[in-house]
Amino acid sequence: MRATHIPMQDAVVRARVDSELKRDTEKVFERLGLTTTEAIRLFLAQVKLREGLPFEVRIPTDNRDVLLSPASRQSALDSVSDD
Numbered sequence: 001m002r003a004t005h006i007p008m009q010d011a012v013v014r015a016r017v018d019s020e021l022k023r024d025t026e027k028v029f030e031r032l033g034l035t036t037t038e039a040i041r042l043f044l045a046q047v048k049l050r051e052g053l054p055f056e057v058r059i060p061t062d063n064r065d066v067l068l069s070p071a072s073r074q075s076a077l078d079s080v081s082d083d
Contacts, residue, residue: 013040 022036029039046054 013044 025039026036029036032039034042043054
């Protein structure tokens with residue numbers, strides 16, 4: 001059996017958040033059987049694994065939530081330059 005390398009946990013992450021947000025998310029984590037620290041570690045591991053956020057982030061534009069891919073942006077630019 002091979003030994004599993006467990007990285008040393010030597011870094012500290014601190015963040016200021018609204019107390020209501022903290023309280024509400026801790027309730028969710030508790031129902032999931034996680035501590036806040038475990039949830040943060042899980043989030044960071046997913047960011048590393050996916051090389052990005054583990055969920056879609058949208059920027060609202062013109063009263064719509066639209067996230068254009070680079071191909072969509074190029075297509076939109078091409079259609080304008082064709083006129």
